[in-house]
Amino acid sequence: MNSKTQNKIAIGGLYGIAGLVVLILLALLGYILASGVPQLSWHFLTAPGKAFLKGGGVGIQLYNSFYLLILAMLISFPIALGAAIYLYEYAKDNWVTTTIRTAIEILSSLPSVVVGLFGFLFFVVKLHLGFSILSGAFALTFFNLPLLTRSIEDSLRTISDVQREGGLALGLSRWETVTRVILPAAVPSILTGVILSAGRVFGEAAALIYTAGQSAPALDFTDWNPFNISSPLNPMRPAETLAVHIWKINSEGIMPDAKAISSGSSAVLVIAILLFNFAARYLGKRLYKRLTSA
Amino acid sequence: MKEEILTTQDLHLYYGDKEALKGINLNFDEKGITALIGPSGCGKSTYLRTLNRMNDLIPNVTITGTIKFKGDDLYAPSADTVQIRKEIGMVFQQPNPFPFSIYDNVIYGLRIAGEKDKEKLDAVVEKSLRQAAVWDEVKDHLHESALALSGGQQQRVCIARVLAVSPEIILLDEPTSALDPVSSSQIEATLLNLRHDYTIIIVTHNLQQASRIADRTAFFMNGELIEVDQTKNIFMNPANKQTEDYISGRFG
Numbered sequence: 001m002n003s004k005t006q007n008k009i010a011i012g013g014l015y016g017i018a019g020l021v022v023l024i025l026l027a028l029l030g031y032i033l034a035s036g037v038p039q040l041s042w043h044f045l046t047a048p049g050k051a052f053l054k055g056g057g058v059g060i061q062l063y064n065s066f067y068l069l070i071l072a073m074l075i076s077f078p079i080a081l082g083a084a085i086y087l088y089e090y091a092k093d094n095w096v097t098t099t100i101r102t103a104i105e106i107l108s109s110l111p112s113v114v115v116g117l118f119g120f121l122f123f124v125v126k127l128h129l130g131f132s133i134l135s136g137a138f139a140l141t142f143f144n145l146p147l148l149t150r151s152i153e154d155s156l157r158t159i160s161d162v163q164r165e166g167g168l169a170l171g172l173s174r175w176e177t178v179t180r181v182i183l184p185a186a187v188p189s190i191l192t193g194v195i196l197s198a199g200r201v202f203g204e205a206a207a208l209i210y211t212a213g214q215s216a217p218a219l220d221f222t223d224w225n226p227f228n229i230s231s232p233l234n235p236m237r238p239a240e241t242l243a244v245h246i247w248k249i250n251s252e253g254i255m256p257d258a259k260a261i262s263s264g265s266s267a268v269l270v271i272a273i274l275l276f277n278f279a280a281r282y283l284g285k286r287l288y289k290r291l292t293s294a
Numbered sequence: 295m296k297e298e299i300l301t302t303q304d305l306h307l308y309y310g311d312k313e314a315l316k317g318i319n320l321n322f323d324e325k326g327i328t329a330l331i332g333p334s335g336c337g338k339s340t341y342l343r344t345l346n347r348m349n350d351l352i353p354n355v356t357i358t359g360t361i362k363f364k365g366d367d368l369y370a371p372s373a374d375t376v377q378i379r380k381e382i383g384m385v386f387q388q389p390n391p392f393p394f395s396i397y398d399n400v401i402y403g404l405r406i407a408g409e410k411d412k413e414k415l416d417a418v419v420e421k422s423l424r425q426a427a428v429w430d431e432v433k434d435h436l437h438e439s440a441l442a443l444s445g446g447q448q449q450r451v452c453i454a455r456v457l458a459v460s461p462e463i464i465l466l467d468e469p470t471s472a473l474d475p476v477s478s479s480q481i482e483a484t485l486l487n488l489r490h491d492y493t494i495i496i497v498t499h500n501l502q503q504a505s506r507i508a509d510r511t512a513f514f515m516n517g518e519l520i521e522v523d524q525t526k527n528i529f530m531n532p533a534n535k536q537t538e539d540y541i542s543g544r545f546g
Contacts, residue, residue: 092353162390166452169348170403171380171459180406185393 029270036267039260045268048218049245054257058265060216063232064239065272068133068212069202071235072140077194080145084152089178108146113206115143120210131238136212143207144197151193155186188287195280199273205243213238214248242269299324299493300345300382300463305359307340307349314340316517317359322463327485327494329508329525331501333545336514338497342465345495346382347375363463383456387468389448391440391455396423396432399440399451403459418458426454427484446477450484457488464488466496470503482507501541505529513537 047057083104091097119139129135159182167177183190216239219232226233240248246265249258300322307315315337322328330338343349344357347368361368368378380403391399400419401409409415419436423429428450432443440451449469456464466485470478478500485494485507498504504511505525512522513534521534532538539545 160390162386162388163392165348165351165384165386166390166392166455168351169346169379169384169386170455171376171378171383172403172406173376176406180402181392 032263032266032270036263036265036270039264040267044261044264049216049261050255052255054255056255056257056261058242058245058261058268060219061240061242061245061265062268063219064133064212064216065202065241065243067232068136068140068208068239068241069198071133071137072144072201073194073198075137076141076144076148079141080148080152081190083145083149084156085178085183087149088153088156089174089182104146104149107142108150110143111206112143112204115139116207116210118142119207124211130236131211131213131215132236133212133239134235136208136239136241137235139207139211140201140204143204144201147200148193148197151197152186152190155189155193156182158189159185188284191287192280192284195276195283199276199280202276203243203269203273205241205247208241208244209247212241212244214240214244216240216245242272297324298322299364301360301362302341302344303360303362305341305344305361306357307337307344308356309352310354314517315344318519320512320519320522322493322495324493325490326509327489327496327507328510328512329504330495330497330512330514331499331504331540332514332520333540334499337517338512338514339467341514342467342495342497343384345463345465346379346384347373348384350375380459381461382463382465383459383461384465384467385449385452385456385469388472389445389452391443391448391451393439393441395437396440396443396451397436400454400458402455407459419454422454422458423451425457425484425488426450427480427487428454444477446473446480449473449477449481453481453484461492463493463495466494468497468499471499478503501529513540515540 044057045062046059047055048060049058050056083100087097087100091100116139119135119142123129123135123138124131129138163181163185164177167181168174172180217237218230220228220230221232223231224233225231226235228234229237242265246262246269249255249262249265253262255261298321302318302320305315305318306313318337318341320341330342332338340349344361345368349355349357357369363378363382367373392402394402397419398405400422401415404415404418420429420433423432428447431447432451435442440448443451449472453464453469470481473481482503485496488494489507489509496504496508508525510522511525511528513520513528513532513536515536521528521532521537523533527533528537529541532541
């Protein structure tokens, strides 16, 4: 067999594999969307759930998902940013840095159910935070931190060293170079990383089952005092998210339309994550364009 | 009488165990252009980067000897690298404008130093870009990204950026080697305009460039300074055999 034929076979094989992956993905997405989208309506997206009757919605779960996401991001982003800047811009290549990197590596490969159980024992039980949005947000921080740190570090890595030299040669201090030259230049790629990790956090269930809880008490959307138990802003209330909701109604849902609600919720989840991904691409590209051309 | 603004005495530099500079004694008068030439790996860029302490960024570098800028030891424990680099600016081989507008690039140093007066900033931008001979080409796009410019324009904006913080010395590390001949000659013209007001030290691979613009030329080889003299003498009548061999293209 000559090398030309080999080449053809190899390319054909690779096309086949890639095609298979795409096909599986499309089939999954198609199935979820086809069975879920018909369930969607304004009522479904905004109404509270019903435990025994049909016709419940996922309004509260959807809101909880976003609220939890925002809280988790507020906690994890500053930490991840600081860690990434330290690791990439300041840390010397020694055993301490290696240890930190390994720790991050291990943390990122922890199964999320382990993160969830740790969150349960530590935040819910030990710190008496109870099943609450706050416990959930902390658990998600653990889940998110390594991924986000890695992605921000990668963003910093894409900024060429000649930019750092340029800043320093201009009489900027190290810190000024990082904050005034490197970070602004890295913003598009950092933003993309943040939104993509938001997508992962948004779809996370296992880490939340034991921390944010599986119940979605009714919320009074006119009460914005965070200390009232029915206020949407209260971080100490239990809050079932969309992903947890899907898991729950599939395992123990007793409402007559459980199947439909599960399909609808899955579709909402998938669509939301798709939107995150598209937004990440779009915003990243736009910001980059604004920074690099007229 | 001209004064020596920068002096180096018995300068050694080691990358780990490897000695890259083997005792350089070289002084620079105020104003004018000095070119550093020599084959690749001869230490000329390394030497240049010791002059504003850019080698500090590389791990495992050891430097011995004395470098004095206006009589102050650059490597004294009390020396402030940030201040040094304001007075001794640097332009790199690869044009490295920040990914911001041309205007922002030029005033970056000043703005971070706390200058807020819009009129003053505007004036500095115009003056620096004029000095760098790029004003006419960019004056209508000051608020567009510097990355949209050609390589030669970017390099001149980088020169303007250095000029804006009013340094006394400008170091240039092969500033034209990534540029086409037309852009290169524009940069050379820019430097010739600046030689009356600044002390310019330029590393170049291009012997013709050195002969065209430099008042003085220093020839480096294998980490040693072989010869330094008026450019004319180096090219027409070198004192050292190695210099002559290099100039006449027998190696390098």
